[in-house]
Amino acid sequence: MNMQIFSTFEISSYLELAISSLEEKGIKKEQIYAVPLDNRTEERRVFDSLHRSDGTSLIDVGAALATAFSVIGASVGFKLSWGPIYWGLIGAFIGFVLGVAIRLFTELVVKKNRRLLKGKYSEVILIIDCEESQAAFIENVLWNHYALGVAKVRKV
Structure with missing residues (x-):
């Protein structure tokens, strides 16, 4: 059964090392998708509105x-x-x-x-298509290369 493994990384050399480790272990480039998230372009607002609150109080x-x-x-x-x-x-x-x-x-x-x-920059979402038998190994590689989070989903 096919699976997808999602993980998030900060943009760093650990992301590159994780991808190259996966390629060395037989995961093809076509099975690995790296999607960078965009940085926020506008400044965060200090004052809350009726519909949005950041949880900090000014008073x-x-x-x-x-x-x-x-x-x-x-x-x-x-x-x-x-x-x-x-x-x-x-x-x-x-x-x-x-x-x-x-x-x-x-x-x-x-x-x-x-x-x-x-110095926090936007994160990268790494999506890997794999077989269920490879999932534990791939998850271990991602955690060893300092992934911020990992999730597994079975493809139907």
Whole structure:
């Protein structure tokens, strides 16, 4: 019975080594398909929309700092002319704005630099047509050459 084995690789010399190892073991070039994925051309959006969210919150640090600054503002406000309520609200506003600014800075500058330093490029999907008897060997070769993931599918 025929099978297809799918695997993903980063673009590296390990991908080339895996393909040449498979060819040395009798897998024909016509049975191996390498499909490179395109890189993202647009920058990732920082602000979420109603229909899309990336799971990061911009107001979490702002809420924490708003709480802390409102307590400090209210405490100090007992000695000031406007009183503790106004100074607590002013402190909450300043803390919230400061927290959102810190979070925006970390998302836009720090995390962007971290992504650039990793040097991650698009992956390659490797598809191999083979017999079921060869599947275990091919899977072993792919894992030994640092495949990111491997899947086997029986062709009907």
